[in-house]
Amino acid sequence: MEDYRRIADRIADEIAAGRLRPGERLPPQRVFARRRGIAGSTAGRVYGELVRRGLVVGEVGRGTFVRAAPPASGHALAEPATTSPINLELNYPSAPGQSELLAPALAPLLRPDVLTESLRTAPATGTAAAREAAAALLATPGWRPAPSRLAFAGNARQAIAAALASLVRPGGRVGIESLTYPLVKEIATRLGITLVPLPMDAEGLRPEAVAAAHRSTPLSAVYVQPTLHNPTSVTMGDRRRRQLASVVTDLDLPVVEDRIWSFLHEGPLDPLGAYASERTYVVDGLSKRVAPGLTVGFLVAPEGRVEQVAAALRSGVWTASRFALEAAVRWIANGTVEHLVRAKRADAASRQALVAEHLAGFSLRTDPHAYYAWWELPYSWRADAFTAAAADRGIAITPGSAFSVGGVGPHVRGAAPQGTGTTPGGTHAHGHDARRATSPQDCVRLGLASTAHQELARALRTLAGIARTHP
Numbered sequence: 001m002e003d004y005r006r007i008a009d010r011i012a013d014e015i016a017a018g019r020l021r022p023g024e025r026l027p028p029q030r031v032f033a034r035r036r037g038i039a040g041s042t043a044g045r046v047y048g049e050l051v052r053r054g055l056v057v058g059e060v061g062r063g064t065f066v067r068a069a070p071p072a073s074g075h076a077l078a079e080p081a082t083t084s085p086i087n088l089e090l091n092y093p094s095a096p097g098q099s100e101l102l103a104p105a106l107a108p109l110l111r112p113d114v115l116t117e118s119l120r121t122a123p124a125t126g127t128a129a130a131r132e133a134a135a136a137l138l139a140t141p142g143w144r145p146a147p148s149r150l151a152f153a154g155n156a157r158q159a160i161a162a163a164l165a166s167l168v169r170p171g172g173r174v175g176i177e178s179l180t181y182p183l184v185k186e187i188a189t190r191l192g193i194t195l196v197p198l199p200m201d202a203e204g205l206r207p208e209a210v211a212a213a214h215r216s217t218p219l220s221a222v223y224v225q226p227t228l229h230n231p232t233s234v235t236m237g238d239r240r241r242r243q244l245a246s247v248v249t250d251l252d253l254p255v256v257e258d259r260i261w262s263f264l265h266e267g268p269l270d271p272l273g274a275y276a277s278e279r280t281y282v283v284d285g286l287s288k289r290v291a292p293g294l295t296v297g298f299l300v301a302p303e304g305r306v307e308q309v310a311a312a313l314r315s316g317v318w319t320a321s322r323f324a325l326e327a328a329v330r331w332i333a334n335g336t337v338e339h340l341v342r343a344k345r346a347d348a349a350s351r352q353a354l355v356a357e358h359l360a361g362f363s364l365r366t367d368p369h370a371y372y373a374w375w376e377l378p379y380s381w382r383a384d385a386f387t388a389a390a391a392d393r394g395i396a397i398t399p400g401s402a403f404s405v406g407g408v409g410p411h412v413r414g415a416a417p418q419g420t421g422t423t424p425g426g427t428h429a430h431g432h433d434a435r436r437a438t439s440p441q442d443c444v445r446l447g448l449a450s451t452a453h454q455e456l457a458r459a460l461r462t463l464a465g466i467a468r469t470h471p
Contacts, residue, residue, distance in 0.1 A: 057399060122320060165315075289341055446460075
């Protein structure tokens with residue numbers, strides 16, 4: 001009997017070649033099995049494999065559809081790409097005149113004598129100048145990491161992978177928000193780590209949920225996004241951060257704190273690392289602040305753990321290039337990064353204004369500082385069907401299931417949800433079906449950063465029109 005993976009490979013080739021287009025519905029599994037001359041159980045495994053690869057989305061009672069944006073590869077540390085004309089999946093902000101701002105600092109690096117040094121390999125702990133510059137960049141009013149605690153990756157995703165690899169053995173359990181950054185799920189799979197979904201409320205991860213999960217079956221670590229959580233935009237207040245820090249300290253649990261979007265938040269909030277420095281691994285980077293092409297990931301490790309983190313970076317081939325480190329030092333020192341941060345904060349606010357204008361009346365969870373919005377769809381729509389309908393109109397969005405770790409049931413709109421929440425100071429507009437029980441399958445995330453303002457406005461108007469119709 002033909003292996004189901006070979007059949008899935010052929011379907012994947014058809015999708016890549018454009019013979020199966022985004023939004024196109026695949027035949028029911030029994031019809032597919034009959035046409036291919038295979039068993040119904042084999043057809044089920046083919047469809048399951050296509051879902052696992054992110055090529056299709058399926059919904060009971062509606063069918064299986066080609067995704068709006070199938071990933072370009074299965075690599076856990078690579079972002080998916082899309083061929084849709086308007087891309088609301090990826091989220092790479094770019095400020096006007098960004099290239100002109102970045103170029104002057106690179107010019108000295110192109111001198112032959114300087115370039116020779118910049119092309120040498122760099123250790124996982126970078127250079128003294130890079131450690132000082134990164135410590136200054138990451139500092140908050142109540143926290144400044146010691147430069148000796150810094151290590152460097154090619155980007156923040158690799159820093160997350162290195163932190164988890166240094167902390168958790170294969171088979172270990174990591175507590176994580178029930179909705180989370182999708183690539184963390186792939187990283188965990190490749191490292192052989194089991195993710196344990198933990199409930200959230202309007203302020204993010206609930207500390208008592210961490211304690212309950214650890215008492216049930218011990219956790220090896222916790223991964224959390226306390227500032228502008230992706231996808232819900234939730235930001236923990238200072239009191240909640242202290243409570244969480246107290247719990248992980250009592251339980252002696254290490255924490256991987258992802259702060260990649262924190263630069264957009266203008267409040268004086270300190271990281272968890274300020275309250276539990278002896279067990280918190282703070283991850284940040286330049287891909288969102290600056291640009292994704294030439295970037296650096298930062299990893300602040302507890303005292304005494306830097307070498308373990310450095311070893312994980314080396315073994316994963318995740319270390320930063322020396323050229324990127326040299327560029328980062330110059331961009332930080334000459335104020336370029338600070339300038340870009342101000343520009344992107346203003347840009348995010350202007351894009352959120354477009355969301356408020358064109359999606360008024362719908363149920364949204366977002367923050368005026370964020371580059372994304374979590375949309376609880378009208379009652380008649382499910383995320384997979386809505387994503388396919390958007391793809392038909394040339395718009396790539398991400399269904400909520402991509403962010404779900406699983407194991408958490410539906411919540412009631414308007415209540416303090418387990419997977420979503422309103423960021424303090426953020427927006428939360430309810431539609432007419434505000435008491436509907438929802439789950440990630442009823443939601444989509446809109447990434448606002450990777451398309452021009454005019455195109456974003458047009459996409460939002462189109463999506464609003466789709467939402468007001470029926471599947």
